Amino acid sequence: DAGITQSPRHKVTETGTPVTLRCHQTENHRYMYWYRQDPGHGLRLIHYSYGVKDTDKGEVSDGYSVSRSKTEDFLLTLESATSSQTSVYFCASSRPNQPQHFGDGTRLSIL
Amino acid sequence: SQKIEQNSEALNIQEGKTATLTCNYTNYSPAYLQWYRQDPGRGPVFLLLIRENEKEKRKERLKVTFDTTLKQSLFHITASQPADSATYLCALKYSGAGSYQLTFGKGTKLSVIP
Numbered sequence: 001d002a003g004i005t006q007s008p009r010h011k012v013t014e015t016g017t018p019v020t021l022r023c024h025q026t027e028n029h030r031y032m033y034w035y036r037q038d039p040g041h042g043l044r045l046i047h048y049s050y051g052v053k054d055t056d057k058g059e060v061s062d063g064y065s066v067s068r069s070k071t072e073d074f075l076l077t078l079e080s081a082t083s084s085q086t087s088v089y090f091c092a093s094s095r096p097n098q099p100q101h102f103g104d105g106t107r108l109s110i111l
Numbered sequence: 112s113q114k115i116e117q118n119s120e121a122l123n124i125q126e127g128k129t130a131t132l133t134c135n136y137t138n139y140s141p142a143y144l145q146w147y148r149q150d151p152g153r154g155p156v157f158l159l160l161i162r163e164n165e166k167e168k169r170k171e172r173l174k175v176t177f178d179t180t181l182k183q184s185l186f187h188i189t190a191s192q193p194a195d196s197a198t199y200l201c202a203l204k205y206s207g208a209g210s211y212q213l214t215f216g217k218g219t220k221l222s223v224i225p
């Protein structure tokens with residue numbers, strides 16, 4: 001495995017609070033991704049990164065921001081959480097045009 | 112709009128039989144297609160990748176086919192076992208988009224009955 005860890009694994013918070021999810025990989029992969037997975041929608045890309053400080057938006061980026069200050073770390077921030085952002089969040093990493101390696105997810109509940 | 116569909120939400124099959132899962136796509140010019148396995152509470156795990164110029168790929172009891180005319184990939188598990196029970200996701204990398212984006216299907220939940 002690519003050695004991807006996500007933290008926290010579970011979080012419950014209130015509407016309007018800021019939330020940061022962390023992803024750490026030990027394989028020196030250049031590319032990293034944040035997805036959300038919801039029933040009936042499958043995995044949807046939020047943001048991705050193609051290098052340190054290089055990020056771009058995915059399909060469902062509204063309400064989310066990301067930062068990547070080191071190769072191994074990719075942070076996802078919900079500036080002001082809403083109930084529609086309740087989901088399971090997955091981080092992944094990969095080399096160019098190679099399969100993605102996923103973490104085990106963060107289950108986020110926003111009340 | 113671009114779309115990728117896995118025809119069945121769930122598939123039940125008897126142990127020892129061959130499971131066949133379908134992935135269809137529209138409006139894509141594909142570069143390659145991948146299949147992943149996801150167990151409850153875990154992240155997806157990569158199984159196989161097949162490129163647009165390949166017809167078939169095999170790995171142990173797994174076989175993937177890719178028909179760009181039909182815009183379809185079939186994923187086969189031969190001699191299925193209860194341990195094969197999981198959700199299987201297909202994911203398409205299409206040319207002309209952001210270089211490293213994958214579009215995922217919603218998944219097919221496979222149950223292998225002893």
